[in-house]
Amino acid sequence: MFLDFMSEVEGLLRDALERCGFKVEDGVNNLGLDVSPHADLASSVAFRLAPTLKKSPVLIAKEIHRAISREYKFVEKVEMTGPYLNFFMNRSFLNAVVDQALADNCWTGRMKDRVIVEHTSANPDGPLHVGHIRNSVIGDTLVRILRRAGCTVDAQYYVNDMGRQEAMVVVGCDHFQLDGSKADHAIAKVYIAANKAMEESDEAKAMIRGEADCIIQRYEAGDSEIEAKIKSAVNYAITGIEETLHRMNIRHDSYHWESEFVRSGDVAEIVGLLEKTGLTEWEDGAFQLDLTGHGFEKKMVLKRANGTSLYITRDLAYHRYKSANSDRSVDILGADHKLVSGQLRTALRLLGVREPEVVIFEFVSLPTGSMSTRKGKFISADELLDEVETRAFEEVSLRRPDESEEFRRLVAKNVAAGAVRYDVVKVSADKATMFDWKQALDFEKLSAPFIQYSHARACSILRKSEADEKYDANLLVDEHEIALIKKIAEFDLVIDRAARELKPHHLATYARELAESFNLFYRYSPVLDAAPELKSARIALAKCARNALRTTLDTLGIVALETM
RNA sequence: GGACCCGUGGCUUAGCCAGGAUAUAGCACCGGGCUUCUAACCCGGGGGUCGCGGGUUCGAAUCCCGCCGGGUCCGCCA
Numbered sequence: 333m334f335l336d337f338m339s340e341v342e343g344l345l346r347d348a349l350e351r352c353g354f355k356v357e358d359g360v361n362n363l364g365l366d367v368s369p370h371a372d373l374a375s376s377v378a379f380r381l382a383p384t385l386k387k388s389p390v391l392i393a394k395e396i397h398r399a400i401s402r403e404y405k406f407v408e409k410v411e412m413t414g415p416y417l418n419f420f421m422n423r424s425f426l427n428a429v430v431d432q433a434l435a436d437n438c439w440t441g442r443m444k445d446r447v448i449v450e451h452t453s454a455n456p457d458g459p460l461h462v463g464h465i466r467n468s469v470i471g472d473t474l475v476r477i478l479r480r481a482g483c484t485v486d487a488q489y490y491v492n493d494m495g496r497q498e499a500m501v502v503v504g505c506d507h508f509q510l511d512g513s514k515a516d517h518a519i520a521k522v523y524i525a526a527n528k529a530m531e532e533s534d535e536a537k538a539m540i541r542g543e544a545d546c547i548i549q550r551y552e553a554g555d556s557e558i559e560a561k562i563k564s565a566v567n568y569a570i571t572g573i574e575e576t577l578h579r580m581n582i583r584h585d586s587y588h589w590e591s592e593f594v595r596s597g598d599v600a601e602i603v604g605l606l607e608k609t610g611l612t613e614w615e616d617g618a619f620q621l622d623l624t625g626h627g628f629e630k631k632m633v634l635k636r637a638n639g640t641s642l643y644i645t646r647d648l649a650y651h652r653y654k655s656a657n658s659d660r661s662v663d664i665l666g667a668d669h670k671l672v673s674g675q676l677r678t679a680l681r682l683l684g685v686r687e688p689e690v691v692i693f694e695f696v697s698l699p700t701g702s703m704s705t706r707k708g709k710f711i712s713a714d715e716l717l718d719e720v721e722t723r724a725f726e727e728v729s730l731r732r733p734d735e736s737e738e739f740r741r742l743v744a745k746n747v748a749a750g751a752v753r754y755d756v757v758k759v760s761a762d763k764a765t766m767f768d769w770k771q772a773l774d775f776e777k778l779s780a781p782f783i784q785y786s787h788a789r790a791c792s793i794l795r796k797s798e799a800d801e802k803y804d805a806n807l808l809v810d811e812h813e814i815a816l817i818k819k820i821a822e823f824d825l826v827i828d829r830a831a832r833e834l835k836p837h838h839l840a841t842y843a844r845e846l847a848e849s850f851n852l853f854y855r856y857s858p859v860l861d862a863a864p865e866l867k868s869a870r871i872a873l874a875k876c877a878r879n880a881l882r883t884t885l886d887t888l889g890i891v892a893l894e895t896m
Numbered sequence: 897g898g899a900c901c902c903g904u905g906g907c908u909u910a911g912c913c914a915g916g917a918u919a920u921a922g923c924a925c926c927g928g929g930c931u932u933c934u935a936a937c938c939c940g941g942g943g944g945u946c947g948c949g950g951g952u953u954c955g956a957a958u959c960c961c962g963c964c965g966g967g968u969c970c971g972c973c974a
Binding site for chain 2: 359360361362364366368369370374376379382383388389413414415416455492494495496497498616617618619620627628629630633635636637638640642643644647666667668669670671672674692694695697702727728730731732747758759760762763764765768771774775776777778779781782784785786788789790792793794795796797833837838841844845848851852854855856858859860861874895896
């Protein structure tokens with residue numbers, strides 16, 4: 333809705349500039365528009381024109397101001413403050429926001445792209461840890477944001493079934509017993525044990541390495557015995573991983589296994605196509621692609637000396653598939669993939685394949701250093717969720733002692749999942765973070781329960797008020813009421829920006845601001861005790877806020893509890 | 897050694913890509929508010945050389961260069 337106001341302002345400004353004969357350079361935001369504490373939208377375009385027009389910004393602003401049309405739809409007035417042009421919303425815009433926000437179907441944008449978002453894609457060699465969930469949460473939130481923006485999204489998990497790590501899992505399964513604990517944790521135990529066994533002696537190391545090599549080669553060759561073993565281990569691990577993802581409200585729409593692309597011949601085809609670029613050569617027995625002319629120091633190995641394929645080659649085939657089946661394809665990757673993802677994009681460019689948009693997130697480390705599944709050094713997502721849920725249960729029991737245990741468990745579960753998600757998504761992806769139990773278990777303002785609580789309060793008001801179809805939005809004139817309406821209106825701007833820039837943390841910031849605006853309305857504008865007509869108007873606004881909060885929480889993948 | 901990311905009050909953090917009018921929040925600290933729609937809330941206060949040094953500009957947290965500190969990567973691993 334804010335976008336409608338903004339496009340009107342843009343139109344007014346452009347017309348005025350044309351009337352004055354002023355030309356602004358092309359570029360993003362060349363009108364210098366910005367939300368500002370001084371106006372609903374402010375333009376600093378006069379400053380930009382000053383050097384070319386050789387006039388003072390104030391004089392330029394004056395001319396533009398005079399030339400701005402007086403026919404407004406959503407604009408109340410345009411004020412000049414020094415060199416700034418300040419645009420204000422009118423009543424009919426605010427009323428339109430209320431009207432629209434009362435309907436449930438007003439929250440979907442106009443983007444129509446088919447998008448593939450690949451996220452999580454953790455190796456099926458153990459449970460997700462607190463580093464992986466940064467990938468999952470960012471990925472799933474982007475999936476939800478893109479859908480909200482109007483896109484058709486396929487959330488994909490790329491399963492690394494051909495790598496050395498999966499061969500090691502099979503070695504582990506051959507030598508050690510799966511102990512019946514949660515599937516992904518059981519797999520991790522045998523995987524860690526196999527890796528540990530390698531450290532015992534040089535002979536053990538050579539033997540186990542040999543076994544793994546043999547598995548890799550036989551799997552690539554299509555050996556049915558090995559295939560059955562790998563498939564069963566991978567599927568087993570994935571059931572556990574899925575279970576964890578579901579706890580956080582995360583689901584994938586489709587899974588693609590690396591081996592698909594080897595079996596289909598795509599990998600061989602890709603290698604052939606790269607050969608035609610003339611940049612490949614056999615060197616030291618391996619088949620390599622020379623990207624030194626594209627800013628990469630090292631050559632990219634496409635095939636091992638023994639003829640088996642590598643992760644990067646299979647990934648090229650997968651990315652070609654994704655490009656062919658989407659308008660946009662998005663990868664969520666940890667910072668350790670920066671270089672290799674750059675190589676991948678360069679190789680795709682050589683193949684004439686559209687490159688993916690890559691979202692890189694920096695690492696989550698432990699106070700003791702970085703995490704490693706292989707070494708068994710990690711805090712699992714399950715452990716984190718269990719701990720947070722326990723804390724949340726204590727909290728809800730303290731606040732709602734009279735409620736049933738079932739109720740308190742349910743609230744705790746949803747508060748915990750929300751808290752974990754919000755904690756991850758609120759920080760910009762390019763900030764490296766240190767995992768901190770104290771912070772993870774904190775439910776204060778900058779966290780999901782704060783927003784869930786605001787939503788529950790709105791629901792509570794609506795539960796206690798009888799349905800009233802008629803309302804007059806013109807009665808909503810208090811400072812906090814207007815601020816709330818404006819904040820609700822901003823939703824489309826935030827979604828549009830987050831969907832284009834692939835930055836989910838913008839939505840987390842918005843969610844907090846929206847909840848704050850609602851809490852002020854709640855504090856200063858009593859709804860149920862207001863005079864009849866004002867009461868109807870405030871009920872309508874409470875409903876708008878409830879819808880906006882619900883939609884925002886939903887887009888963040890956080891359950892909008894109606895009571896807590 | 898080379899490449900990329902980060903550096904904002906005691907701690908965590910938004911804003912930076914697209915420069916603009918008093919730099920955003922939370923935690924912690926000090927003080928205030930529940931017989932009133934759920935106080936997981938709200939209000940007030942103190943606290944900032946936006947890592948350092950140059951440059952561009954009418955104007956720099958934001959752009960450019962250099963430096964310092966932290967993270968990540970540079971495998972016939974994934």
